[in-house]
Amino acid sequence: MKLKTCATALTLALTLGLCLTAQAKEGADQYPNGAENWLAGAVPPPGSYFLNYAGYYSGKLRDGNGDKVGGASVDAWFDALRFINITEHQILGGNWGWHIIAPLVHQRIRMDGGADTESSLGDITISPFILSWHRGSWHWVAALDVYAPTGDYHSGEPRRSIGANYWSFEPVFAATYLNAQGWEASAKFMYNMKTTNTSFSPVKGGPKMDYRSGDEFHADFLLGKHFGPWAVGVSGYYLQQTTNDELDGQAISPALGPWFEGRKGRVLAFGPSVNYTTKKGLQLTAQWQHETLVENRFGGDKFWLKLVMPL
Incomplete structure (x- = not known):
């Protein structure tokens, strides 16, 4: 295959890898950025809980300069089902728990x-x-998330792939400040470390190659005010890729064109969020998040509905 043809095919493959949030790069995001908002660091009391994250995302592909790539867009509906169990057992003074999330x-x-x-x-x-602590107006949690490659993946056909086809490991720290006047500030900080996709191919039926997507720092955040059972505020997320994407152990080369240069992605999103909590502890959240400062990813708008239900 001539170098120009190979570079063109590789460009398409690298820029169209997709996942739950339909982001553009080989090795898609496995975490739905912006999922945590109200009380992100305030883990509920011991017990079992069901959470449902449902929404719609629409975006257009952006290159490394943040410019739109003509004719490249995505629309995605998603529904993530989460079960969490918080126990009475304590480690380092914090309640131990665990969870599992299955996205559709x-x-x-x-x-x-x-x-x-x-x-x-x-x-x-x-x-x-999952370990969680509470002290006065402050609440915080530390956890380790493991992402398993269970999603559908088609080598050489990134437009058909929903799973990332690699394991990744993510330390998590989240904190919430909620005072007596109802003001809340919450943030969830994560660092995603990825393993290698050993089945990558730039074209359908082509030779298999090792592709490792770069590690990423990302955070969800919220600032808002509670009024009785209601709460209104601004929520969002920020993501910055910290290491280069690598193909067969070598950093993606800028010599292949301006699309490459390590394929480092970036995005900042924010928008309005509304929350309602019933007397029985059922929580409903609706929010819209608009993405900006986008590089090497799809950029657009995300609409969410979130349910938290004690079992």
Whole structure:
């Protein structure tokens, strides 16, 4: 394959890898950025809880300069089901718990006049280690999330892939400040460390290669005010890739063109959020998050509905 043809095929493959949030890069995001907002660091009392995150995302592909790539867009519906159990058992003074998250995705990708539509289970998240503490107006939690490559993956066909086809490991720290006047500030900080996708191919039926997506720092955040059972505020997220993408152990080279240069992604998103809590502890959240400062990813808008239900 001539160098120019190879570079073109590789460009398409690298810029169209997708996941739950339909972000553009080989090695898609396994965490749905912006998922945590109200009381992100305030883990509930011991017991079992069901959470449901449902929403819609629409975006257009952006290059390394933040400019739109013509004809490349995504629309995705998602529904993530989460079960969490917090126990009475304490470690270092904090309650130990665990959780599991199973995402379902329906996505449609458009590129160069064509489109692909796929529906599949995404990559499942498991955390065997959650520790939570509470002291006055402050609440915080430390955890380790493990992402398993359970999502549908098609080598050489990134527009059809929902799973990332690699394991990743993510330390988590979240904190919430909620005072007596109802003002809340919450943030969840994460650092995602990825393993290698050993089944990557730039084209369908092509030779398999090792592709490792760069590690990423990302955070969800919220600032808001509670009024009785209601709360209103601004929520969002920030993501910055910290290491280069690598192909067969070598950093993606800028010599292949301006799309490459390590393929480091970035995004900042924010928007309004409304929360309602019933007397029985059922929580409902609705929010819209608009993405800006986007590089090497799809950039657009995300609409969420979140349910928290004590069992």
